[in-house]
Amino acid sequence: MKKGDKFQTDFIVDDEIYNGFIDLFKDKNPLHTDAAFAEAKGFKGPVMHGNILNGFLSFFIGECLPEKNVLIHSQEIKYLHPVYKNEKLRLVAEVENVSESVKVAELKFFFENHTNLKIAKGKINIGIDL
Amino acid sequence: MTAAEILKEVNRIFIDQLENENIVLNRASIADDIEEWDSLTHIQLIVAIEKHFKTRFTSAEIQNFKNVGEMCDALEKKILLK
Numbered sequence: 001m002k003k004g005d006k007f008q009t010d011f012i013v014d015d016e017i018y019n020g021f022i023d024l025f026k027d028k029n030p031l032h033t034d035a036a037f038a039e040a041k042g043f044k045g046p047v048m049h050g051n052i053l054n055g056f057l058s059f060f061i062g063e064c065l066p067e068k069n070v071l072i073h074s075q076e077i078k079y080l081h082p083v084y085k086n087e088k089l090r091l092v093a094e095v096e097n098v099s100e101s102v103k104v105a106e107l108k109f110f111f112e113n114h115t116n117l118k119i120a121k122g123k124i125n126i127g128i129d130l
Numbered sequence: 131m132t133a134a135e136i137l138k139e140v141n142r143i144f145i146d147q148l149e150n151e152n153i154v155l156n157r158a159s160i161a162d163d164i165e166e167w168d169s170l171t172h173i174q175l176i177v178a179i180e181k182h183f184k185t186r187f188t189s190a191e192i193q194n195f196k197n198v199g200e201m202c203d204a205l206e207k208k209i210l211l212k
Contacts (some may be wrong), residue, residue: 033187073170099180102173127173 001067001105002129009057009064012088013048021052041101048083053120060091060127069129071084074105077122081113088114097122103128131209136183136202143178144212147171157199 010082030037031047038046054077061070083089093109105128110121141155145208146165161167167175180186186206195201 069205070194073173097177097181101175101180101184101189101192102176104173106178108178125177 001065001095001098003095003098006092007060007064007094008090008092009060010088011089013052013083013085016074017052017055018048018085020050021055025049025051038070043082043084045084046103048085048087050077050079050120053079053089054084056089056091056111057109057124060093061124067128071127073125075122075124075129077120079120081117083111083113083117083119088105089119093124131206133206136205136209137198139182140179140198140202140205142180144175147174147178155198157197157202159198160196179205183211185209202210 015077022033027049029043032038033046035045038044039128054075057075057077058072058100062068086102089111090113091109091111095105096108098104099106099108104125106123106125108121108123110118112118137155137157141153144149144153144155144164144167148164148171150164150166155163159170159204176187176192183203183205188203191204
């Protein structure tokens with residue numbers, strides 16, 4: 001992995017992920033589960049939990065990078081727009097810095113939807129086996 | 131850049147990375163002296179120092195530093211070589 005390397009992976013927040021997240025973490029806030037409530041707040045429907053994207057990030061780091069010996073040291077994410085159920089998302093990540101001395105790669109990333117609207121962005125630092 | 135100036139900038143990086151305004155480094159400072167300086171924050175510190183000074187350490191250099199002073203000496207040499 002070297003500076004400038006780019007990776008991308010596609011996701012869909014489908015019923016299995018949405019229901020699985022609620023089953024596991026019990027966040028049934030009406031913004032996420034009650035269409036009328038969400039619409040009254042100005043959204044098109046129930047807003048998917050932002051931390052579902054962190055699950056996608058976990059999959060991406062653990063399963064989609066060329067290195068399998070990886071460990072997330074830190075990550076930050078900013079949510080820019082809501083995500084709705086069955087929305088197609090693309091995660092695009094670029095290696096911004098690699099420190100060989102301490103075996104760390106810094107990646108910046110963003111999620112975009114099918115209209116290329118950036119719905120979240122952030123940075124993630126991972127330990128890698130260089 | 132003098133050794134004292136490098137130490138001052140390294141001190142600022144420690145304060146920022148470890149979120150502790152009370153950190154005061156000297157050349158003899160080691161990880162045991164600073165509560166927040168553990169194996170994980172050590173990595174964050176090295177990455178931040180490399181980026182700040184626009185230089186790179188080798189893993190051998192990192193392992194051989196006995197204290198902050200030795201790291202600052204290495205930084206001073208790298209800056210002089212630029």
